[in-house]
Amino acid sequence: MHRNFPYYKLVQLLALTRLELLSCLGIPGLFLYKNFLTDAECDHLIFLARDKLQKSMVADNESGKSVMSEIRTSSGMFLNKAQDEIVASVEDRIAAWTFLPIENGEAMQVLHYELGQKYEPHFDYFHDKINQAMGGHRIATVLMYLSDVVKGGETVFPNAETKDSQPKDDSWSECAKGGYSVKPNKGDALLFFSLRPDATTDQSSLHGSCPVIEGEKWSATKWIHVRSFEVSNRKISEGCVDENDSCTHWASIGECKKNPTYMVGSPDSPGACRKSCQVC
Template sequence: MFRLQKKSVFDPTRVTQLSWNPRAFLYKGFLSDEECDHLMNLARDKLEKSMVADNESGKSIESEVRTSSGMFIGKAQDEIVDDIEARIAAWTFLPQENGESIQILHYEHGQKYEPHFDYFHDKANQELGGHRVVTVLMYLSNVGKGGETVFPNSEGKTIQPKDDSWSDCAKNGYAVKPQKGDALLFFSLHPDATTDTNSLHGSCPVIEGEKWSATKWIHVRSFEKSLKHAGSGGCIDENENCPLWAKAGECEKNPVYMVGSEGSYGSCRKSCKVCSS
Protein backbone atom coordinates (compact mmCIF):
# COMPACT_ATOMS: atom_id res chain seq x y z
CA MET A 1 0.00 0.00 0.00
CA PHE A 2 1.35 3.45 -0.93
CA ARG A 3 2.29 5.59 2.05
CA LEU A 4 3.65 9.12 2.13
CA GLN A 5 6.96 9.67 3.84
CA LYS A 6 6.81 11.82 6.96
CA LYS A 7 8.37 15.25 6.37
CA SER A 8 7.47 17.21 9.50
CA VAL A 9 11.05 18.35 10.06
CA PHE A 10 11.78 21.12 7.57
CA ASP A 11 15.05 21.44 5.67
CA PRO A 12 16.49 24.97 6.07
CA THR A 13 18.83 24.47 3.09
CA ARG A 14 15.76 24.69 0.82
CA VAL A 15 14.75 28.11 2.13
CA THR A 16 15.77 31.32 0.34
CA GLN A 17 15.24 34.85 1.63
CA LEU A 18 13.47 36.83 -1.08
CA SER A 19 13.00 40.17 0.63
CA TRP A 20 13.47 41.92 3.95
CA ASN A 21 10.84 44.60 3.31
CA PRO A 22 8.51 42.75 3.52
CA ARG A 23 10.11 39.73 5.16
CA ALA A 24 9.50 36.97 2.62
CA PHE A 25 11.03 33.50 2.16
CA LEU A 26 10.63 30.72 -0.42
CA TYR A 27 10.87 27.02 0.44
CA LYS A 28 11.56 24.88 -2.65
CA GLY A 29 9.76 21.54 -2.52
CA PHE A 30 7.91 22.14 0.75
CA LEU A 31 5.16 19.73 -0.38
CA SER A 32 5.56 16.52 -2.37
CA ASP A 33 3.57 16.01 -5.58
CA GLU A 34 1.43 13.45 -3.73
CA GLU A 35 0.63 15.95 -0.96
CA CYS A 36 -0.31 18.61 -3.51
CA ASP A 37 -2.61 16.19 -5.33
CA HIS A 38 -4.17 15.08 -2.04
CA LEU A 39 -5.05 18.66 -1.03
CA MET A 40 -6.56 19.40 -4.44
CA ASN A 41 -8.62 16.21 -4.32
CA LEU A 42 -9.98 17.14 -0.88
CA ALA A 43 -11.29 20.40 -2.32
CA ARG A 44 -12.49 19.66 -5.85
CA ASP A 45 -16.17 19.04 -5.13
CA LYS A 46 -16.46 21.51 -2.24
CA LEU A 47 -15.34 24.80 -3.80
CA GLU A 48 -17.36 27.97 -3.26
CA LYS A 49 -16.84 31.58 -4.37
CA SER A 50 -14.09 33.20 -2.31
CA MET A 51 -15.01 36.00 0.08
CA VAL A 52 -13.16 38.97 1.59
CA ALA A 53 -13.38 40.61 5.03
CA ASP A 54 -15.26 43.91 5.10
CA ASN A 55 -12.95 46.62 6.50
CA GLU A 56 -15.68 48.09 8.70
CA SER A 57 -17.69 45.15 10.04
CA GLY A 58 -15.19 42.32 9.55
CA LYS A 59 -17.93 40.18 7.97
CA SER A 60 -17.18 38.02 4.93
CA ILE A 61 -18.59 39.55 1.75
CA GLU A 62 -18.34 38.92 -1.99
CA SER A 63 -16.09 41.26 -3.95
CA GLU A 64 -14.77 41.55 -7.49
CA VAL A 65 -11.27 42.11 -6.09
CA ARG A 66 -11.19 38.35 -5.41
CA THR A 67 -12.60 36.08 -8.10
CA SER A 68 -11.25 32.67 -7.10
CA SER A 69 -13.14 29.79 -5.51
CA GLY A 70 -12.07 27.97 -2.36
CA MET A 71 -12.82 25.97 0.77
CA PHE A 72 -11.29 25.25 4.19
CA ILE A 73 -10.09 21.81 5.24
CA GLY A 74 -10.30 20.70 8.86
CA LYS A 75 -7.20 20.71 11.01
CA ALA A 76 -5.69 17.24 11.30
CA GLN A 77 -8.60 15.80 9.31
CA ASP A 78 -6.25 13.10 8.08
CA GLU A 79 -2.64 12.01 8.48
CA ILE A 80 -1.36 13.97 5.48
CA VAL A 81 -2.97 17.26 6.54
CA ASP A 82 -1.75 16.76 10.11
CA ASP A 83 1.82 16.26 8.88
CA ILE A 84 1.67 19.42 6.74
CA GLU A 85 0.36 21.42 9.71
CA ALA A 86 3.23 20.13 11.86
CA ARG A 87 5.78 21.03 9.20
CA ILE A 88 4.39 24.58 8.97
CA ALA A 89 4.68 24.95 12.76
CA ALA A 90 8.28 23.71 12.64
CA TRP A 91 9.18 26.22 9.90
CA THR A 92 7.45 29.25 11.42
CA PHE A 93 8.25 28.48 15.10
CA LEU A 94 4.61 29.32 15.82
CA PRO A 95 2.20 26.92 17.60
CA GLN A 96 -0.43 25.13 15.56
CA GLU A 97 -3.22 26.56 17.73
CA ASN A 98 -2.38 30.05 16.40
CA GLY A 99 -3.26 29.03 12.86
CA GLU A 100 -6.50 29.03 10.94
CA SER A 101 -7.50 25.96 8.97
CA ILE A 102 -5.78 25.63 5.60
CA GLN A 103 -7.73 27.25 2.76
CA ILE A 104 -7.55 25.63 -0.69
CA LEU A 105 -7.94 28.09 -3.57
CA HIS A 106 -8.60 27.51 -7.26
CA TYR A 107 -8.05 30.17 -9.94
CA GLU A 108 -9.31 29.62 -13.48
CA HIS A 109 -8.46 31.69 -16.57
CA GLY A 110 -8.59 35.41 -15.77
CA GLN A 111 -9.26 34.93 -12.06
CA LYS A 112 -7.20 36.96 -9.60
CA TYR A 113 -6.96 38.54 -6.16
CA GLU A 114 -6.21 42.26 -6.21
CA PRO A 115 -3.39 43.52 -3.91
CA HIS A 116 -4.48 43.45 -0.26
CA PHE A 117 -3.17 43.04 3.28
CA ASP A 118 -3.56 39.92 5.41
CA TYR A 119 -3.63 41.92 8.64
CA PHE A 120 -7.02 43.29 9.69
CA HIS A 121 -8.53 46.76 9.58
CA ASP A 122 -11.55 45.91 11.76
CA LYS A 123 -11.67 45.21 15.51
CA ALA A 124 -13.94 42.16 15.20
CA ASN A 125 -11.36 40.04 13.40
CA GLN A 126 -8.52 41.32 15.58
CA GLU A 127 -10.28 39.82 18.60
CA LEU A 128 -9.97 36.35 17.04
CA GLY A 129 -6.32 35.68 17.79
CA GLY A 130 -5.14 39.18 16.93
CA HIS A 131 -3.62 40.13 13.60
CA ARG A 132 -2.44 37.55 11.13
CA VAL A 133 1.32 37.77 11.55
CA VAL A 134 2.45 35.11 9.04
CA THR A 135 1.04 33.77 5.78
CA VAL A 136 2.29 30.48 4.32
CA LEU A 137 1.19 30.17 0.69
CA MET A 138 1.71 26.70 -0.80
CA TYR A 139 1.53 26.22 -4.57
CA LEU A 140 -0.28 23.00 -5.49
CA SER A 141 0.07 23.26 -9.29
CA ASN A 142 2.20 24.80 -11.99
CA VAL A 143 0.66 27.59 -14.07
CA GLY A 144 1.28 28.03 -17.80
CA LYS A 145 1.45 31.82 -17.50
CA GLY A 146 0.27 34.38 -14.97
CA GLY A 147 -0.96 33.57 -11.48
CA GLU A 148 2.16 35.03 -9.88
CA THR A 149 2.13 36.31 -6.30
CA VAL A 150 3.11 39.97 -6.53
CA PHE A 151 4.29 42.42 -3.84
CA PRO A 152 3.77 45.96 -5.27
CA ASN A 153 5.47 47.68 -2.31
CA SER A 154 8.48 45.37 -2.00
CA GLU A 155 11.93 46.91 -1.90
CA GLY A 156 13.06 44.44 -4.55
CA LYS A 157 10.50 45.31 -7.23
CA THR A 158 12.90 47.51 -9.21
CA ILE A 159 15.83 45.09 -9.25
CA GLN A 160 14.11 41.78 -10.04
CA PRO A 161 14.84 40.86 -13.68
CA LYS A 162 11.75 39.86 -15.69
CA ASP A 163 11.41 38.62 -19.25
CA ASP A 164 8.34 37.87 -21.38
CA SER A 165 7.56 34.74 -19.34
CA TRP A 166 6.21 37.06 -16.62
CA SER A 167 2.75 38.60 -16.85
CA ASP A 168 2.31 42.37 -17.00
CA CYS A 169 0.75 42.21 -13.52
CA ALA A 170 3.90 40.58 -12.12
CA LYS A 171 6.01 43.44 -13.47
CA ASN A 172 4.26 45.83 -11.05
CA GLY A 173 6.25 44.53 -8.05
CA TYR A 174 8.46 41.78 -6.73
CA ALA A 175 6.82 38.55 -7.90
CA VAL A 176 6.96 34.80 -7.29
CA LYS A 177 5.95 32.26 -9.94
CA PRO A 178 3.74 29.39 -8.79
CA GLN A 179 5.63 26.11 -8.88
CA LYS A 180 4.04 22.91 -7.65
CA GLY A 181 5.29 22.01 -4.16
CA ASP A 182 6.93 25.36 -3.34
CA ALA A 183 5.82 27.44 -0.35
CA LEU A 184 6.04 31.20 0.13
CA LEU A 185 6.18 32.54 3.69
CA PHE A 186 5.82 36.25 4.43
CA PHE A 187 5.16 38.40 7.47
CA SER A 188 2.35 40.96 7.67
CA LEU A 189 3.75 42.54 10.83
CA HIS A 190 7.12 44.07 11.68
CA PRO A 191 9.18 42.46 14.49
CA ASP A 192 7.73 45.09 16.87
CA ALA A 193 4.19 43.83 15.96
CA THR A 194 3.21 46.96 14.00
CA THR A 195 1.55 46.39 10.63
CA ASP A 196 3.85 46.23 7.59
CA THR A 197 2.44 48.10 4.58
CA ASN A 198 5.16 46.53 2.44
CA SER A 199 3.32 43.21 2.85
CA LEU A 200 0.70 44.34 0.32
CA HIS A 201 0.31 41.40 -2.07
CA GLY A 202 -1.97 39.99 -4.73
CA SER A 203 -2.51 37.04 -7.05
CA CYS A 204 -2.07 38.00 -10.70
CA PRO A 205 -4.70 36.85 -13.22
CA VAL A 206 -4.19 33.38 -14.66
CA ILE A 207 -3.40 33.69 -18.38
CA GLU A 208 -2.68 30.07 -19.32
CA GLY A 209 -3.79 26.97 -17.42
CA GLU A 210 -5.18 27.03 -13.89
CA LYS A 211 -3.78 27.71 -10.43
CA TRP A 212 -4.26 25.74 -7.23
CA SER A 213 -2.86 26.95 -3.91
CA ALA A 214 -3.21 26.35 -0.19
CA THR A 215 -3.03 29.22 2.30
CA LYS A 216 -2.23 29.00 6.01
CA TRP A 217 -2.79 32.17 8.06
CA ILE A 218 -1.17 32.29 11.50
CA HIS A 219 -2.16 34.76 14.22
CA VAL A 220 -0.20 36.39 17.03
CA ARG A 221 -2.28 34.54 19.64
CA SER A 222 -4.21 31.28 19.83
CA PHE A 223 -6.91 31.29 17.16
CA GLU A 224 -8.58 28.18 18.62
CA LYS A 225 -8.90 29.74 22.07
CA SER A 226 -10.36 32.91 20.54
CA LEU A 227 -12.96 30.89 18.63
CA LYS A 228 -13.95 29.14 21.87
CA HIS A 229 -14.35 32.49 23.61
CA ALA A 230 -16.36 33.94 20.73
CA GLY A 231 -18.68 30.93 20.66
CA SER A 232 -19.45 31.35 24.35
CA GLY A 233 -19.83 35.11 24.21
CA GLY A 234 -16.45 35.33 25.89
CA CYS A 235 -17.91 34.11 29.19
CA ILE A 236 -15.74 31.16 30.28
CA ASP A 237 -13.04 30.24 32.77
CA GLU A 238 -10.00 28.59 31.22
CA ASN A 239 -8.51 27.44 34.50
CA GLU A 240 -10.19 25.48 37.30
CA ASN A 241 -8.53 27.82 39.82
CA CYS A 242 -10.26 30.92 38.43
CA PRO A 243 -12.91 31.07 41.21
CA LEU A 244 -10.20 30.93 43.90
CA TRP A 245 -8.09 33.56 42.20
CA ALA A 246 -11.11 35.81 41.82
CA LYS A 247 -11.88 35.50 45.56
CA ALA A 248 -8.27 36.45 46.28
CA GLY A 249 -8.72 39.70 44.34
CA GLU A 250 -6.74 38.73 41.25
CA CYS A 251 -9.38 40.26 38.97
CA GLU A 252 -8.24 43.67 40.19
CA LYS A 253 -4.57 42.83 40.83
CA ASN A 254 -3.95 41.04 37.51
CA PRO A 255 -6.65 42.30 35.15
CA VAL A 256 -4.83 41.63 31.87
CA TYR A 257 -4.62 37.89 32.56
CA MET A 258 -7.91 37.53 34.45
CA VAL A 259 -10.21 39.89 32.52
CA GLY A 260 -8.29 40.65 29.33
CA SER A 261 -7.32 43.77 27.44
CA GLU A 262 -8.43 45.43 24.22
CA GLY A 263 -8.58 42.78 21.53
CA SER A 264 -7.63 39.97 23.92
CA TYR A 265 -9.86 37.78 26.08
CA GLY A 266 -8.88 37.13 29.70
CA SER A 267 -8.63 33.64 31.20
CA CYS A 268 -11.14 34.05 34.05
CA ARG A 269 -13.88 36.29 32.69
CA LYS A 270 -16.69 34.21 34.17
CA SER A 271 -15.33 34.26 37.72
CA CYS A 272 -14.50 37.96 37.43
CA LYS A 273 -18.16 38.55 36.47
CA VAL A 274 -17.32 40.73 33.48
CA CYS A 275 -19.73 38.92 31.17
CA SER A 276 -23.08 37.21 31.25
CA SER A 277 -23.10 33.39 31.14
Protein backbone atom coordinates (compact mmCIF):
# COMPACT_ATOMS: atom_id res chain seq x y z
CA MET A 1 0.00 0.00 0.00
CA HIS A 2 2.45 2.67 1.20
CA ARG A 3 2.39 5.85 -0.95
CA ASN A 4 -0.84 4.81 -2.63
CA PHE A 5 -2.52 4.62 0.75
CA PRO A 6 -5.28 7.27 0.95
CA TYR A 7 -3.67 8.88 4.03
CA TYR A 8 -0.87 10.37 1.97
CA LYS A 9 -3.26 11.79 -0.61
CA LEU A 10 -5.29 13.36 2.17
CA VAL A 11 -2.21 15.05 3.59
CA GLN A 12 -1.56 16.63 0.19
CA LEU A 13 -5.07 18.10 0.15
CA LEU A 14 -5.08 19.59 3.66
CA ALA A 15 -4.33 23.11 2.46
CA LEU A 16 -6.87 22.96 -0.36
CA THR A 17 -10.03 21.96 1.51
CA ARG A 18 -11.88 22.37 4.78
CA LEU A 19 -10.04 19.26 5.91
CA GLU A 20 -8.08 19.45 9.15
CA LEU A 21 -5.49 16.96 10.41
CA LEU A 22 -6.44 16.75 14.06
CA SER A 23 -4.06 14.22 15.49
CA CYS A 24 -1.59 11.58 14.52
CA LEU A 25 -3.01 8.43 16.00
CA GLY A 26 0.21 6.95 14.82
CA ILE A 27 -0.16 6.30 11.15
CA PRO A 28 -2.76 6.81 9.59
CA GLY A 29 -4.14 9.86 11.41
CA LEU A 30 -7.39 11.55 12.27
CA PHE A 31 -9.11 14.02 9.95
CA LEU A 32 -11.99 16.43 10.54
CA TYR A 33 -14.02 17.89 7.67
CA LYS A 34 -15.94 20.93 8.90
CA ASN A 35 -19.47 21.29 7.49
CA PHE A 36 -19.21 18.12 5.43
CA LEU A 37 -23.01 17.89 5.59
CA THR A 38 -25.52 20.72 5.40
CA ASP A 39 -28.12 21.17 8.14
CA ALA A 40 -30.77 19.99 5.68
CA GLU A 41 -28.82 16.80 4.91
CA CYS A 42 -28.38 16.08 8.63
CA ASP A 43 -32.09 16.58 9.29
CA HIS A 44 -33.00 14.37 6.33
CA LEU A 45 -30.86 11.44 7.54
CA ILE A 46 -32.43 11.72 10.99
CA PHE A 47 -35.90 11.79 9.41
CA LEU A 48 -35.18 8.59 7.47
CA ALA A 49 -34.02 6.78 10.60
CA ARG A 50 -36.17 8.11 13.45
CA ASP A 51 -39.06 5.62 13.30
CA LYS A 52 -36.89 2.61 12.40
CA LEU A 53 -34.41 2.57 15.28
CA GLN A 54 -33.52 -0.66 17.07
CA LYS A 55 -31.16 -1.53 19.93
CA SER A 56 -27.58 -1.34 18.67
CA MET A 57 -25.59 -4.57 18.48
CA VAL A 58 -21.89 -5.45 18.50
CA ALA A 59 -19.95 -8.16 16.66
CA ASP A 60 -18.81 -11.02 18.89
CA ASN A 61 -15.03 -11.38 18.59
CA GLU A 62 -15.14 -15.17 18.35
CA SER A 63 -18.22 -16.00 16.28
CA GLY A 64 -18.77 -12.74 14.42
CA LYS A 65 -22.43 -12.81 15.42
CA SER A 66 -24.27 -9.57 16.19
CA VAL A 67 -25.06 -9.61 19.90
CA MET A 68 -26.46 -7.18 22.46
CA SER A 69 -23.99 -5.72 24.92
CA GLU A 70 -23.85 -3.01 27.56
CA ILE A 71 -20.69 -1.89 25.80
CA ARG A 72 -22.99 -0.19 23.30
CA THR A 73 -26.25 1.32 24.54
CA SER A 74 -27.39 3.43 21.59
CA SER A 75 -30.10 2.65 19.05
CA GLY A 76 -29.66 2.64 15.30
CA MET A 77 -30.63 1.43 11.85
CA PHE A 78 -29.08 0.93 8.42
CA LEU A 79 -30.15 2.95 5.41
CA ASN A 80 -30.10 1.36 1.98
CA LYS A 81 -27.25 2.32 -0.31
CA ALA A 82 -28.31 5.17 -2.60
CA GLN A 83 -31.69 5.05 -0.86
CA ASP A 84 -32.55 8.47 -2.29
CA GLU A 85 -30.76 11.36 -3.98
CA ILE A 86 -29.48 12.82 -0.72
CA VAL A 87 -28.08 9.52 0.59
CA ALA A 88 -26.47 8.83 -2.80
CA SER A 89 -24.92 12.32 -2.83
CA VAL A 90 -23.42 11.83 0.63
CA GLU A 91 -22.02 8.43 -0.35
CA ASP A 92 -20.45 9.90 -3.50
CA ARG A 93 -18.88 12.67 -1.43
CA ILE A 94 -17.44 10.15 1.04
CA ALA A 95 -15.85 8.15 -1.80
CA ALA A 96 -14.32 11.33 -3.26
CA TRP A 97 -12.98 12.45 0.12
CA THR A 98 -11.47 9.12 1.18
CA PHE A 99 -10.19 8.06 -2.27
CA LEU A 100 -11.81 4.69 -1.59
CA PRO A 101 -14.25 3.11 -4.10
CA ILE A 102 -17.91 3.58 -3.31
CA GLU A 103 -18.50 -0.17 -3.69
CA ASN A 104 -16.15 -0.82 -0.75
CA GLY A 105 -18.52 0.90 1.67
CA GLU A 106 -21.19 -0.65 3.84
CA ALA A 107 -24.65 0.83 3.99
CA MET A 108 -24.75 3.94 6.16
CA GLN A 109 -25.76 3.41 9.79
CA VAL A 110 -27.64 6.16 11.63
CA LEU A 111 -27.25 6.14 15.43
CA HIS A 112 -29.14 7.85 18.24
CA TYR A 113 -27.70 8.37 21.75
CA GLU A 114 -29.99 9.54 24.54
CA LEU A 115 -29.03 10.69 28.04
CA GLY A 116 -26.28 8.45 29.45
CA GLN A 117 -25.96 6.29 26.33
CA LYS A 118 -22.48 5.49 25.04
CA TYR A 119 -20.24 3.13 23.09
CA GLU A 120 -17.20 1.90 25.01
CA PRO A 121 -13.81 2.10 23.21
CA HIS A 122 -13.53 -0.51 20.47
CA PHE A 123 -11.87 -1.21 17.13
CA ASP A 124 -13.66 -1.08 13.79
CA TYR A 125 -11.44 -3.75 12.25
CA PHE A 126 -12.59 -7.33 12.79
CA HIS A 127 -11.22 -9.98 15.10
CA ASP A 128 -13.17 -12.86 13.51
CA LYS A 129 -12.75 -14.50 10.09
CA ILE A 130 -16.49 -14.53 9.35
CA ASN A 131 -16.81 -10.77 8.99
CA GLN A 132 -13.45 -10.46 7.26
CA ALA A 133 -14.77 -12.69 4.50
CA MET A 134 -17.09 -9.91 3.35
CA GLY A 135 -14.86 -7.29 1.79
CA GLY A 136 -11.92 -7.84 4.13
CA HIS A 137 -11.13 -5.61 7.10
CA ARG A 138 -12.74 -2.23 7.54
CA ILE A 139 -9.93 0.05 6.43
CA ALA A 140 -11.59 3.40 7.20
CA THR A 141 -14.48 4.94 9.11
CA VAL A 142 -16.31 8.16 8.33
CA LEU A 143 -18.33 9.37 11.31
CA MET A 144 -20.76 12.20 10.55
CA TYR A 145 -22.34 14.25 13.33
CA LEU A 146 -26.01 14.94 12.59
CA SER A 147 -26.70 17.06 15.66
CA ASP A 148 -25.01 19.23 18.24
CA VAL A 149 -24.78 17.86 21.78
CA VAL A 150 -25.12 20.19 24.78
CA LYS A 151 -22.55 18.23 26.80
CA GLY A 152 -20.86 14.88 26.43
CA GLY A 153 -21.09 12.58 23.43
CA GLU A 154 -17.52 13.24 22.35
CA THR A 155 -15.62 10.74 20.21
CA VAL A 156 -12.59 9.68 22.22
CA PHE A 157 -9.37 7.98 21.06
CA PRO A 158 -7.68 6.59 24.22
CA ASN A 159 -4.60 5.30 22.38
CA ALA A 160 -3.84 8.41 20.32
CA GLU A 161 -0.18 9.42 20.52
CA THR A 162 -1.13 13.06 21.13
CA LYS A 163 -3.81 12.43 23.74
CA ASP A 164 -1.85 14.17 26.50
CA SER A 165 -1.16 17.29 24.43
CA GLN A 166 -4.78 18.27 23.78
CA PRO A 167 -5.90 21.03 26.18
CA LYS A 168 -9.33 20.46 27.75
CA ASP A 169 -11.40 22.72 29.98
CA ASP A 170 -14.61 22.05 31.91
CA SER A 171 -16.66 21.98 28.71
CA TRP A 172 -15.27 18.47 28.09
CA SER A 173 -16.69 15.41 29.83
CA GLU A 174 -14.50 13.27 32.11
CA CYS A 175 -14.70 10.51 29.52
CA ALA A 176 -13.31 12.83 26.84
CA LYS A 177 -10.34 13.68 29.04
CA GLY A 178 -9.20 10.06 28.76
CA GLY A 179 -7.85 10.45 25.23
CA TYR A 180 -7.70 12.66 22.17
CA SER A 181 -11.33 13.71 21.69
CA VAL A 182 -13.59 15.39 19.16
CA LYS A 183 -16.77 17.23 20.07
CA PRO A 184 -19.86 16.43 17.99
CA ASN A 185 -20.81 19.47 15.92
CA LYS A 186 -23.70 19.21 13.49
CA GLY A 187 -22.49 18.73 9.92
CA ASP A 188 -18.88 17.85 10.73
CA ALA A 189 -17.39 14.53 9.61
CA LEU A 190 -14.54 12.60 11.18
CA LEU A 191 -12.33 10.22 9.18
CA PHE A 192 -9.86 7.74 10.62
CA PHE A 193 -8.17 4.61 9.34
CA SER A 194 -8.17 1.27 11.15
CA LEU A 195 -5.29 -0.18 9.13
CA ARG A 196 -1.74 1.09 8.75
CA PRO A 197 -0.15 1.68 5.33
CA ASP A 198 1.33 -1.83 5.46
CA ALA A 199 -2.24 -3.22 5.92
CA THR A 200 -1.70 -4.28 9.55
CA THR A 201 -4.32 -3.35 12.12
CA ASP A 202 -3.72 -0.10 13.98
CA GLN A 203 -4.34 -0.25 17.73
CA SER A 204 -4.18 3.55 17.95
CA SER A 205 -7.55 3.58 16.15
CA LEU A 206 -9.27 2.46 19.37
CA HIS A 207 -12.24 4.82 19.81
CA GLY A 208 -15.50 5.22 21.68
CA SER A 209 -18.52 7.48 22.07
CA CYS A 210 -18.62 9.19 25.46
CA PRO A 211 -21.92 9.19 27.40
CA VAL A 212 -24.36 11.97 26.57
CA ILE A 213 -24.60 14.20 29.65
CA GLU A 214 -27.06 16.78 28.36
CA GLY A 215 -29.14 16.74 25.18
CA GLU A 216 -29.07 13.95 22.58
CA LYS A 217 -26.68 12.82 19.88
CA TRP A 218 -27.39 11.76 16.31
CA SER A 219 -24.64 10.46 14.05
CA ALA A 220 -24.17 8.49 10.84
CA THR A 221 -21.36 6.03 10.22
CA LYS A 222 -19.93 4.76 6.95
CA TRP A 223 -17.54 1.83 7.26
CA ILE A 224 -15.30 1.19 4.26
CA HIS A 225 -13.61 -2.13 3.49
CA VAL A 226 -10.37 -3.13 1.80
CA ARG A 227 -12.28 -4.82 -1.03
CA SER A 228 -15.65 -4.41 -2.64
CA PHE A 229 -18.57 -4.93 -0.28
CA GLU A 230 -20.96 -5.31 -3.18
CA VAL A 231 -21.75 -8.10 -5.58
CA SER A 232 -21.37 -6.46 -8.96
CA ASN A 233 -21.54 -7.58 -12.56
CA ARG A 234 -23.14 -10.87 -11.53
CA LYS A 235 -25.45 -12.59 -13.94
CA ILE A 236 -28.61 -14.09 -12.52
CA SER A 237 -27.88 -17.72 -11.78
CA GLU A 238 -30.31 -20.43 -12.64
CA GLY A 239 -32.26 -21.56 -9.62
CA CYS A 240 -32.07 -20.23 -6.10
CA VAL A 241 -28.48 -20.41 -4.85
CA ASP A 242 -25.99 -19.04 -2.36
CA GLU A 243 -22.58 -18.10 -3.70
CA ASN A 244 -20.66 -18.18 -0.44
CA ASP A 245 -20.37 -20.99 2.08
CA SER A 246 -20.96 -18.53 4.92
CA CYS A 247 -24.33 -17.27 3.62
CA THR A 248 -26.39 -19.36 6.04
CA HIS A 249 -24.44 -18.06 9.01
CA TRP A 250 -24.54 -14.46 7.80
CA ALA A 251 -28.31 -14.67 7.31
CA SER A 252 -28.74 -16.09 10.83
CA ILE A 253 -27.02 -13.05 12.37
CA GLY A 254 -29.13 -10.53 10.47
CA GLU A 255 -26.90 -9.61 7.54
CA CYS A 256 -29.80 -9.84 5.05
CA LYS A 257 -31.23 -6.66 6.57
CA LYS A 258 -27.97 -5.04 7.65
CA ASN A 259 -26.15 -5.49 4.33
CA PRO A 260 -28.86 -6.00 1.68
CA THR A 261 -26.66 -4.85 -1.22
CA TYR A 262 -24.23 -7.71 -0.72
CA MET A 263 -26.65 -10.32 0.60
CA VAL A 264 -29.81 -9.73 -1.44
CA GLY A 265 -28.76 -7.48 -4.29
CA SER A 266 -31.13 -5.99 -6.84
CA PRO A 267 -32.91 -7.26 -9.98
CA ASP A 268 -29.94 -6.10 -12.07
CA SER A 269 -27.25 -7.35 -9.72
CA PRO A 270 -28.39 -10.26 -7.53
CA GLY A 271 -26.79 -10.68 -4.13
CA ALA A 272 -24.51 -13.48 -3.02
CA CYS A 273 -26.90 -15.02 -0.48
CA ARG A 274 -30.35 -14.92 -2.06
CA LYS A 275 -31.22 -18.45 -0.98
CA SER A 276 -30.38 -17.93 2.69
CA CYS A 277 -32.16 -14.56 2.67
CA GLN A 278 -35.23 -16.31 1.20
CA VAL A 279 -35.70 -13.88 -1.66
CA CYS A 280 -35.85 -16.43 -4.45
